[in-house]
Amino acid sequence: MTAKTRILSRLRAAPSQQKAAPSAEDYAVAQQPWRFDSTERTSRFKDLLTAVQTEIHDCTSETWPQTLAELAAQKGWRNLLLPENSPLNNAIEQTWQNSVSALPPLQHYDQAIEAWREALFFDTDAAITGCHAAIAATGSIVLWPSPSEPRLMSLVPPTHIVVVKQSQLADNLLDLMQQQQWQQGMPTNLVLVSGPSKTSDIQRVTAYGAHGPKALIVLFLTDC
Amino acid sequence: MSHSHPLHDFRAASSHAAQDPTQRHNTRAAMDFLMQRRAAQFPDADELSRLRDLGQRIRQRALSRLPLLLEQLEARCVANGIQVHWADTPAEACEIVAGLMRQANSQEIIKGKSMVSEEIELNHFLEAQGMTALESDMGEFIVQLAHEKPSHIIMPAIHKTKVDIAHLFHDELPRTPYTEDVDELIQIGRHALRQRFFTAKVGLSGVNVAVAETGTLVLVENEGNGRLTTSAPEMHIAITGIEKVVEKLEDVPPILSLLTRSATGQPITTYVNMISSPRKAGEKDGPQQVHLVLLDNGRSQAYADLQLRETLQCIRCGACMNHCPVYTRIGGHAYGTTYPGPIGKIISPHLLGLDDTKDLPSASTLCGACSEVCPVRIPIPELLLRLRQESVTPENEPNHPHTVRGQGAKYRATEKWLWRSWARIYSQPVLYRASRFAATRLRGLLPHDVGAWTIARAKPQPAAKSLHELVAEYQATQGNQP
Amino acid sequence: MTSPPKTVYLFGTCIVDIFFPTAGISAIKLLEREGIEVRYPQAQSCCGQPAYSSGYLTEARSVAMAQMMAFSGDEPIVVLSGSCAGMMKHHYPSLFDGLPQQTQARAFAARIYELTEFLTKVLDIKLCDLGQPVEIALHTSCAARREMGVRDTSLALLNQLDKVVLKQHDHEAECCGFGGTFSVRHPHISAAMVEDKTSALKACGVQQVVSADCACLLNINGALEKQGAALRGQHIADFLWQRTQHVEAKQ
Numbered sequence: 001m002t003a004k005t006r007i008l009s010r011l012r013a014a015p016s017q018q019k020a021a022p023s024a025e026d027y028a029v030a031q032q033p034w035r036f037d038s039t040e041r042t043s044r045f046k047d048l049l050t051a052v053q054t055e056i057h058d059c060t061s062e063t064w065p066q067t068l069a070e071l072a073a074q075k076g077w078r079n080l081l082l083p084e085n086s087p088l089n090n091a092i093e094q095t096w097q098n099s100v101s102a103l104p105p106l107q108h109y110d111q112a113i114e115a116w117r118e119a120l121f122f123d124t125d126a127a128i129t130g131c132h133a134a135i136a137a138t139g140s141i142v143l144w145p146s147p148s149e150p151r152l153m154s155l156v157p158p159t160h161i162v163v164v165k166q167s168q169l170a171d172n173l174l175d176l177m178q179q180q181q182w183q184q185g186m187p188t189n190l191v192l193v194s195g196p197s198k199t200s201d202i203q204r205v206t207a208y209g210a211h212g213p214k215a216l217i218v219l220f221l222t223d224c
Numbered sequence: 225m226s227h228s229h230p231l232h233d234f235r236a237a238s239s240h241a242a243q244d245p246t247q248r249h250n251t252r253a254a255m256d257f258l259m260q261r262r263a264a265q266f267p268d269a270d271e272l273s274r275l276r277d278l279g280q281r282i283r284q285r286a287l288s289r290l291p292l293l294l295e296q297l298e299a300r301c302v303a304n305g306i307q308v309h310w311a312d313t314p315a316e317a318c319e320i321v322a323g324l325m326r327q328a329n330s331q332e333i334i335k336g337k338s339m340v341s342e343e344i345e346l347n348h349f350l351e352a353q354g355m356t357a358l359e360s361d362m363g364e365f366i367v368q369l370a371h372e373k374p375s376h377i378i379m380p381a382i383h384k385t386k387v388d389i390a391h392l393f394h395d396e397l398p399r400t401p402y403t404e405d406v407d408e409l410i411q412i413g414r415h416a417l418r419q420r421f422f423t424a425k426v427g428l429s430g431v432n433v434a435v436a437e438t439g440t441l442v443l444v445e446n447e448g449n450g451r452l453t454t455s456a457p458e459m460h461i462a463i464t465g466i467e468k469v470v471e472k473l474e475d476v477p478p479i480l481s482l483l484t485r486s487a488t489g490q491p492i493t494t495y496v497n498m499i500s501s502p503r504k505a506g507e508k509d510g511p512q513q514v515h516l517v518l519l520d521n522g523r524s525q526a527y528a529d530l531q532l533r534e535t536l537q538c539i540r541c542g543a544c545m546n547h548c549p550v551y552t553r554i555g556g557h558a559y560g561t562t563y564p565g566p567i568g569k570i571i572s573p574h575l576l577g578l579d580d581t582k583d584l585p586s587a588s589t590l591c592g593a594c595s596e597v598c599p600v601r602i603p604i605p606e607l608l609l610r611l612r613q614e615s616v617t618p619e620n621e622p623n624h625p626h627t628v629r630g631q632g633a634k635y636r637a638t639e640k641w642l643w644r645s646w647a648r649i650y651s652q653p654v655l656y657r658a659s660r661f662a663a664t665r666l667r668g669l670l671p672h673d674v675g676a677w678t679i680a681r682a683k684p685q686p687a688a689k690s691l692h693e694l695v696a697e698y699q700a701t702q703g704n705q706p
Numbered sequence: 707m708t709s710p711p712k713t714v715y716l717f718g719t720c721i722v723d724i725f726f727p728t729a730g731i732s733a734i735k736l737l738e739r740e741g742i743e744v745r746y747p748q749a750q751s752c753c754g755q756p757a758y759s760s761g762y763l764t765e766a767r768s769v770a771m772a773q774m775m776a777f778s779g780d781e782p783i784v785v786l787s788g789s790c791a792g793m794m795k796h797h798y799p800s801l802f803d804g805l806p807q808q809t810q811a812r813a814f815a816a817r818i819y820e821l822t823e824f825l826t827k828v829l830d831i832k833l834c835d836l837g838q839p840v841e842i843a844l845h846t847s848c849a850a851r852r853e854m855g856v857r858d859t860s861l862a863l864l865n866q867l868d869k870v871v872l873k874q875h876d877h878e879a880e881c882c883g884f885g886g887t888f889s890v891r892h893p894h895i896s897a898a899m900v901e902d903k904t905s906a907l908k909a910c911g912v913q914q915v916v917s918a919d920c921a922c923l924l925n926i927n928g929a930l931e932k933q934g935a936a937l938r939g940q941h942i943a944d945f946l947w948q949r950t951q952h953v954e955a956k957q
Binding site: 235238239242243248549550553554586587588589590591592593595596609612613614615616617634640643644646647648649650651652653656660663664675676677678679680681682683684685686687689690691692693694695696698699 | 718720722723724725726727728729730731734746748749751752754756757758759760761762763764765766768769771772776848849852853879880881883884885886887888889890891892893894895896897898899900901902924925928929931932
């Protein structure tokens with residue numbers, strides 16, 4: 001008998017006790033207390049992220065590439081990693097081209113990790129991605145990695161910049177999941193990010209930049 | 225399972241720990257911190273109560289359909305491209321992991337935090353095979369470097385101070401200057417492990433929730449090592465107990481909310497990592513293979529009994545130990561089990577048998593601080609009472625279903641006789657009156673040192689007359705009044 | 707609120723019986739002052755908890771049966787301890803689960819009140835403080851707090867006493883470390899717990915400790931005595947009676 005057969009037969013031999021599934025009313029406790037008006041929604045999202053050392057910049061759909069360029073110059077990144085082909089890329093590339101001051105070179109995640117693993121791990125300072133959605137209740141950004149925006153982009157470089165549109169803000173995870181019917185098709189890897197990497201494993205002192213990005217920068221687009 | 229260590233003596237270890245002022249001070253400070261963090265997350269008692277109700281319902285519903293959900297989980301995972309393995313025992317689970325490592329042609333595995341891997345003593349097993357397991361969670365890394373075991377399921381190195389860790393890093397890591405600066409210490413850890421993430425071919429992680437509906441493995445963490453472990457190597461092995469499954473994806477948000485708020489007092493962890501498949505065609509990173517190992521190791525024993533089954537509702541938040549007055553006094557290592565504290569006392573007898581854990585169920589005042597905070601409302605004191613019954617019920621007791629391995633491990637004919645005599649005295653008024661009379665009238669004869677009691681207390685002093693006598697006298701005087 | 711019963715039973719508990727008997731007399735006097743007849747069956751002994759919490763159900767049952775017989779009738783049973791009340795109210799029904807005495811155990815459980823619960827919730831007692839100003843700390847047993855949910859009723863009674871200042875102590879909600887046989891099975895853990903509890907009580911600078919559970923008091927007072935401290939704990943029944951006793955009642 002295989003382990004599977006042994007385990008399942010023991011479980012099936014156990015007394016059965018049917019328990020009803022929780023009702024929609026039961027689940028409401030994970031939703032109702034976490035619904036906000038539009039002002040609250042934005043302020044809560046920002047406050048929670050700021051409380052864990054996330055840098056948030058209010059921008060518009062016109063100004064964000066300039067803000068990014070200023071940050072790039074100011075932070076001294078050696079380079080900036082872009083998705084392979086994202087709606088973000090055009091605006092960034094144009095801003096870079098038009099810039100009078102020197103900006104870090106742009107790279108694209110355009111080949112499989114095996115081809116450039118060392119460069120990603122040791123020589124990439126910052127990466128920018130979009131996001132799938134954001135959540136006010138917990139101050140979270142929903143990343144839905146894709147062939148264009150692979151999962152290591154938001155993880156390996158020391159700085160992760162993410163563009164969040166105000167309209168992408170949902171109230172809470174359960175509402176978002178239900179509205180978008182996530183159970184119909186989950187991606188390879190879905191990640192909620194709620195700040196830069198941190199740990200409190202040494203005497204309960206919080207330190208940032210444990211293994212993932214030391215800095216999380218949100219470009220928050222207030223006009224879309 | 226093959227024990228790599230001699231049988232742990234809980235009574236000796238806990239006595240020793242309870243008398244160690246430094247240990248007491250450090251653990252108390254850490255538990256106070258975690259209790260305050262949790263309390264700050266639940267300002268609304270009604271919301272907390274309803275959320276706990278929901279958590280309990282989700283977990284009980286899932287357990288009531290466990291065999292079905294496990295099959296559904298397997299089917300969904302397989303459809304998604306995740307390979308599923310079943311392990312009855314720790315030895316089988318270790319073999320599966322080692323086999324997969326050989327298949328990946330790798331002698332080394334990098335690990336995210338996994339209490340199940342501690343439970344099966346994977347690191348020890350791999351070392352014996354000439355293979356290496358490297359812990360990457362900062363706390364686990366520290367504990368591994370110190371050749372110790374985690375003392376807490378959420379904060380493995382909570383027993384260590386930054387001074388301890390400063391010395392440890394300086395002594396054990398090459399070219400590491402001595403520093404007590406926590407940021408610097410973390411950067412030392414980051415640097416040491418980044419190189420290993422770069423080269424690792426196989427990563428191993430635990431699972432916080434497995435979703436049957438979608439075949440999704442949910443992992444929570446703050447550091448990013450869990451994401452690296454599950455994203456950077458070419459093979460990811462996830463290992464979990466069979467009880468961690470939930471029915472639906474929509475069960476995840478309430479469970480996460482209960483888990484992170486109860487555990488560390490965070491509204492959410494920095495990362496919630498949901499894995500549903502290996503790298504798909506066209507994707508540029510992520511592991512080529514994802515394997516899920518489902519471990520029983522005694523869980524089906526708990527499952528076989530409707531009361532003991534409640535043990536399996538646990539989501540491993542650690543709030544029970546953070547609030548436990550016993551854990552606070554003795555720390556995690558004294559338990560000698562992978563899972564310390566109240567949850568450890570009720571789950572370990574199933575994993576290890578009562579023979580090896582017989583002193584755990586009695587090491588509680590049944591104060592109920594644990595069940596008061598349990599996010600899924602496990603009635604821990606009642607389960608402790610049940611395990612106490614199992615411990616003292618002899619194996620050959622008629623009409624007693626033999627459900628727990630090691631039943632009767634604490635049975636002693638002399639103790640049974642004592643309780644029988646006690647019951648006789650307390651159920652027969654004449655005998656009780658005599659014993660009461662003896663206690664009050666002969667109180668001067670009590671020895672000054674009555675053993676264990678007088679370690680911390682003066683000997684108890686019976687009153688000159690019992691309440692029974694005082695009431696009789698009082699009623700007589702009342703009756704005499706005109 | 708329905709009108710209070712004319713007659714109640716008092717369950718003293720075995721620890722009050724031997725170690726704190728005056729608490730029983732104080733409770734009787736408090737109840738009688740409210741016009742209630744108090745019956746004290748001489749056949750009572752112990753709720754059975756020591757055997758029950760050690761895993762000896764058969765033995766616990768025979769002691770529990772003896773109590774159910776001693777307290778026949780349907781009058782409320784007022785218990786001088788949250789822990790014993792919890793045993794009788796919440797554990798008797800499951801102790802006799804599936805046995806012929808189950809109905810009896812349930813009916814018995816429904817009659818159980820912890821003393822402070824009865825005084826506040828059933829009698830709505832009004833107390834007039836006649837004592838000297840005093841600062842006290844309240845220790846609530848774990849069973850009273852969590853199983854019976856009667857910490858509030860102790861507080862409500864003490865708050866009626868206008869010359870009594872109630873002070874908080876550190877980690878007030880934490881167990882004192884008694885735990886029945888736990889205190890001798892795991893003596894060093896228990897010792898560490900009572901050491902911290904008594905330190906907290908001493909540190910809050912009160913003249914007296916009050917509790918509605920004598921098992922905790924046996925533990926706490928024993929530790930205070932061993933430490934050579936002057937501070938002691940008293941059962942709340944004694945404390946309430948002493949502070950509200952009218953001069954004429956003393957004569």
